[in-house]
Amino acid sequence: MPQYHHLARLPGCLLLRRSLSLCAALLAACGGGGASSDTPPLDASVAFAATDLDFPNPERGMTRGLGPLASVSDNQLAALSADGVRLAYAPLRLDPWRDASLPDNLLTQLDDAFVRVRQAGLKLVLRVSYNDPAVPGGDLRDASLARIREHIARLAPTLASNADVIAYWQAGFIGAWGEWHDSTNGLDAPDARLAVRDALIAALPPGRSLQFRQPADLQRWYPTPADASTTGAQARIGLHNDCFLADDTDVGTYPDGEPQRSYIRQLTAITPFGGETCAPPDPARARNSCADILREGAEYHVSYLGEDYYTPTFHDTWAAQGCLGTVRTRLGYRFELTRLAHTASAAPGETIGLRLELVNRGWARLHNARPVQLLLRHEESGQIVRIPLAGVDPRQWTPGQAILIKLRVTLPAGLASGRHALLLALPDEDPRLADDPRYAIRPANADQGGQGWDAALGAFALGSRITLR
Structure with missing residues (x-):
């Protein structure tokens, strides 16, 4: 049975683990998804390829x-x-x-x-x-x-x-x-x-x-x-x-x-x-x-x-x-991304939908807390904005389980218009280590078609983009 992590915009809908139908009903009731007419569309999607590459990751x-x-x-x-x-x-x-x-x-x-x-x-x-x-x-x-x-x-x-x-x-x-x-x-x-x-x-x-x-x-x-x-x-x-x-x-x-x-x-x-x-x-x-x-x-x-x-x-x-x-x-965790779907265009300050599927191929869960962030990189200026995915706890990504993360993410106001590449980051939670890519978790995915590990940022380029109007 997959694990489902749903983040709505009201506390009562945080991190619910139930069947898809129940989660849809609860999210709709909270104004956070399901069949609600204001659910942001997921009109862009990409799949990921796994890799058997052995690379260093922290705490394992x-x-x-x-x-x-x-x-x-x-x-x-x-x-x-x-x-x-x-x-x-x-x-x-x-x-x-x-x-x-x-x-x-x-x-x-x-x-x-x-x-x-x-x-x-x-x-x-x-x-x-x-x-x-x-x-x-x-x-x-x-x-x-x-x-x-x-x-x-x-x-x-x-x-x-x-x-x-x-x-x-x-x-x-x-x-x-x-x-x-x-x-x-x-x-x-x-x-x-x-x-x-x-x-x-x-x-x-x-x-x-x-x-x-x-x-x-x-x-x-x-x-x-x-x-x-x-x-x-x-x-x-x-x-x-x-x-x-x-x-x-x-x-x-x-x-x-x-x-x-x-x-x-x-x-x-x-x-x-x-x-x-x-x-x-x-x-x-x-x-x-x-x-x-x-x-x-x-x-x-x-x-x-x-x-x-x-x-x-x-x-x-x-x-x-x-x-x-x-x-x-x-040994330890090994997070493998499988598929991403998200809203393809929005305006700054609007809410977008995000659906990420992954699996933990390792023997263990992650034991120490760390944030999960969505990065937006402007394709012309290179400016990077980090958006914390509140309520997503990678310590709950247990071995052998399919993980489904469904989110409504509010974009910061003031973002530059144009196309932004999407990246995913799991940096260390301590401020002394947060900017050091050696302490960031690298997913077990192949570099292909615009997807790949950015060793300078400590983030994985998802090979997909969002256009800001």
């Missing part, structure tokens, strides 16, 4: 790891950006302050690092930890509950002010690698975990999600997985699996088997899922075929997957079996 895809975030080098950031990486895993290590408060100079270094991440066109998957058990002879301690609470509160303003380049925040802090096991301070106990969860939620920047490592914690806190009606903190809590596909339990991620897997499959339809593969204890039990990743990538709605570790059993096998390219393009 294969991730690569940075060095320690506070001291990450400009060279590393530039290299990732040049390779088309848009999402990087960023470890924030607090080993030196297990038993001390965080100093001002660390927060200054972090602010500087976020500035440089922004300049490189990247976003981050952030995790805070106190150790790395992979380092021989390393100190495996984490911090006490009191110290963790203090550190979270101290970091909160810095993270909030840089939330534009933090796509996902992994819970971290507790245990080995910050993966919520093998705590040296007794933080594997349920009460301690709950206390850290609450501290993290209090510090979580608005609109961002937390990802925890253990499904059992999520089940204990929220016995029923989040769905489209869920509100509050639960609606922003997902999972990261750092042994995805490794064996029957994903190396202890799902000790209870199918009940936990079923819970996470339902949860990840709403909240973000990502992670990495790991060295399987028994390679014969690894689910590493193309059939496995293509099935479970869709089932678990995977938004991102690390490509630094562990590649021999997994990524290399997918490449050999011929599906690695598909995996790369299916």
Whole structure:
């Protein structure tokens, strides 16, 4: 069943999801469409061709790891950006302050690092930890509950002010690698975990999600997985699996088997899922075929997957079996425009009709809010006007679903007469990133016949025009 997003000119008709006949009746009642005689005509239309091209898009895809975030080098950031990486895993290590408060100079270094991440066109998957058990002879301690609470509160303003380049925040802090096991301070106990969860939620920047490592914690806190009606903190809590596909339990991620897997499959339809593969204890039990990743990538709605570790059993096998390219393009969202119809001519200040059809070919929904804009580019002067499509939320464009957007759009007064080319843009919502095309979403459509990606604007030329009288 397609999803229908209807925007009328009265609040009661916003974002209704019902049958076409019911929507037509409601829109007519609101003066916003349907069979009403003042419905603007849709007398221009174009179709779009899909592409299998693999191109970078923000907040999704294969991730690569940075060095320690506070001291990450400009060279590393530039290299990732040049390779088309848009999402990087960023470890924030607090080993030196297990038993001390965080100093001002660390927060200054972090602010500087976020500035440089922004300049490189990247976003981050952030995790805070106190150790790395992979380092021989390393100190495996984490911090006490009191110290963790203090550190979270101290970091909160810095993270909030840089939330534009933090796509996902992994819970971290507790245990080995910050993966919520093998705590040296007794933080594997349920009460301690709950206390850290609450501290993290209090510090979580608005609109961002937390990802925890253990499904059992999520089940204990929220016995029923989040769905489209869920509100509050639960609606922003997902999972990261750092042994995805490794064996029957994903190396202890799902000790209870199918009940936990079923819970996470339902949860990840709403909240973000990502992670990495790991060295399987028994390679014969690894689910590493193309059939496995293509099935479970869709089932678990995977938004991102690390490509630094562990590649021999997994990524290399997918490449050999011929599906690695598909995996790369299916991670996260992948919006494919199919057809556009609109009013062909109008006067400035008048209302036009717009009907856009698309489908999300990716494995996941978009998790962070962003606007959708219609751009008008005057064919003679080149002047560009951006018109926000109010009430259209691309986070609702769910995987595998046909999306129909029907709008009445009021044109700004004072527009120049003549022909205007139409473009569609999904820029970042943060003003610091809104004009940077690297942070804009590119649809999965081919460049043909006047349609194509405008890399300077971060918008897709729709190959159609409107004439203003």
